[in-house]
Amino acid sequence: MGMKIYNTLTRKKEDFETLEPGKVRMYVCGPTVYNKAHVGHAMSALVFDIIRRYLMYRGYDVTFVMNFTDVDDKIILRANQLGVDPFELAEGYIEEYRRQLEQLNVLPATFNPRATQTIPQIIAMVQGLIEKGYAYPANGDVYFRVRRDEDYGRLSGRRVDEMQSGARIEIGEHKEDPLDFALWKAAKPGEPAWDSPWGPGRPGWHIECSAMNLTHLGEQIDIHGGGNDLIFPHHENEIAQTESFTGKPFARYWVHNGMLQLGGEKMSKSLGNLVTIEEFLREHDADVLRLMVLNSGYRNPLTFNDEVIEQTERTLERLKSALRPALPGAKGLDEESARKLTAQAEETREGFIRAMDDDFNSAVALSHLFELVRAINQARTAGAIDADLQVAQGVLRELAGVLGLRLQEKTEESHAADPFIDLLVEVRTELRKQKLWALSDLVRDRLAALGVILEDSKEGTTWRYQK
RNA sequence: GGCGACGUGGCCAAGUGGCAAGGCAAGGGUCUGCAAAACCCUGAUCAUGGGUUCAAAUCCCAUCGUCGCCUCCA
Structure with missing residues (x-):
């Protein structure tokens, strides 16, 4: 059974077939870098990272x-406000975003093209569109002739005739039709500009993505992704430009993630209700945000608030609980129980693949992971030794890894404290033997305050780091 | 106003015609000096009102509510 993927273009789940067998060409719209990235950007990056990782798997x-x-306008505006160079401003935010994606365990892209590095290709494309009659220069601007494209509106489900009221002409624009959009914008005084056949100017927003696709992936691609707020006008315009230029269908599957909701509203720069990635990662493990994304359908809005973050922290703890070692004094599993655990691991893997094959249903995939978590913990409770748990834990790590979860118990540097914690635990065991409960509780409480959890059992005491 | 999505147990959330996944929280239990963890057990007339069907959370209509896009947005 093959994979199914929801296509915004047809509003249906479709069988996944690539243009070239075994290869996927995938493009995702990244951010406009005029400010710090927020967790909504992270959600989108995570969604497509999960899809990419699964395709690789x-x-x-x-x-x-x-x-x-x-x-673009926003970058220029902000740079002017801050009195800095717009390119340096953009560069700073790009570097910061790259670092944050790495912290979020998002795999680096094969290419990270930028508008400013794609100018010649953009100019060539605009030129081509003019030659084919799909675009026209006007006072140093170049506009796309929307009514010339009969398919326009296919992606967003809009009809050109019904869009009149929304469209408008800004002061200083010279459109033939209010629906037309800019491919190239003439430079105003003091703005960054590149020479072009139409005079100094810079690219419009939509054309850069078309040109980058053409440059790095070719005329046709398999998956084009982005937030669902980009469906109109951005992706609609991309289709119009690219298909008018090449005469071929552009992207096979259009994939859009839902918006992250903060306080019931979309988190966005213009609403000002945002939590930056930096702020989130200062307080929480990157796995927490990823788990929040995984727990619901990528196409639906994602509820983001303190309560959900708290719940997800605990959910992550449960997932990690299965990776803990055997209990002290474990005697080993009987053959029957060992066989059951291995069988569950296989069942989980199959269920996981079945779920993810169905339009990346990560919520159901996770539910299978939790079946395995329960089975592993049951086995441990029943006296499994580490060797008994190894295979099942390996499968859990493997599948969590496919989703991009790290499930790390502790950081490298904290290893230095390990022998001292062992020592404290040993001393406390003596205290407990002598029933000096107040003292042994003090040790446990103080270690807990330092992020070290002690757990007593009949056979001895185990300890682990809190996060 | 136009287009679209959604409303499932206290919370998050799968499921889109055949007895309602999973996680968090809560209550009870096992274990424990206490605690924690883990394990076991417990819970839903699927927004409301009609309709179609042998059968509906799932399809159709209406109502109420929430959200997105239509202007820069992941």
Whole structure:
């Protein structure tokens, strides 16, 4: 049974077939870098990272392109406000975002093209569109002739005739039709500009993605992704430009993630209700955000608030609980129980693949992971030794890894304290033997305050780091 | 106003015609000096009102509510 993937273009789940067998060409719209990235950007990055990782797990060779829009009105405006160079401003945010994606365990893209590095290709494409009659220059601007494209509106389900009321012409624009959109914008005084056949200017927002796709992935691609707020006008315009230029269908599957909701509203820069990635990672493990994303359908809105974060922290703890070693004094599992655990691991893997094959249903995939968590913990309670748990824990790590979860118990540097904690635990065991409960509780409480959890059992005491 | 999505136990959330996944919280139990963890057990008339069907959370209509896009947005 093959994979199914929901296509915004047809509004249906479709069988996944690539243009070239075994290879996936995938493009995701990245951020406009005029400010710090927020957790909504992270959600989108995580969704497509999960999709990419799963495609790789299923044996595809994935070429993954995510762009940076590094020149536009907002960047210029903000740079002027701060009195800095717009390119340096963009560069700073790009570097910061890259670091954050790494912290979020998002695999680096095959290419990270930028608008400013794609100018010649953009100019060539605009030129081509003019020659084919799909675009026209006007006072140093170049516009796309929307009514010339009969398919326009296919992705967003809009009809050109019904869009009149929404469209408008800004002061200083010279459109033939209010629906037309800019491919190239003439430079105003003091703005960054590149020479072009139409005079100095810079690219419009939509054309850069078309040009980058063409440059790095070719005329046709398998998956084009982004937030569902990009469906109109951005992706609609991308389709119009690219298909008018090449005469071929552009992306096979259009994939859009739902918006992250903060206080019941979309988190966005313009609403000002945002939590930056930096702020989130200061307080929480990157796995927490990823788990929040995994726990619900990628196409639905994601509830983001303190209560859900708290719940997810605990969910992550449960997932990790299965990776703990055997209990002290374990005698080993009987053959029957050992066989059951191995069988559950296989069942979990199959269920996981079945779920993810169905339009990346990560919530159901997770539920299978939790079946395995329960089975492993049951086995441990029943006296399994580490060797008994090894295979099942390996499967859990493998599948969690496919989702991009790290499930790390502790950081490298904390290893230095290990022998001292062992020593404290040993001393406390003596205290307990002598029934000096107040003292032994003090040791436990003080260690807990330092993030070290002690757990007593009949056979002895185990300890672990809290996060 | 136009287009679209959604409303499932206290919370998050799968499921889109055939007895309602999973996680968190809560209550009870096992274990424990106490605690923690783990394990076992417990819970849903699927927004409301009609309709179609042998059968509906799932399809159709209406109502109420929430959200997104239509302007820069992941």
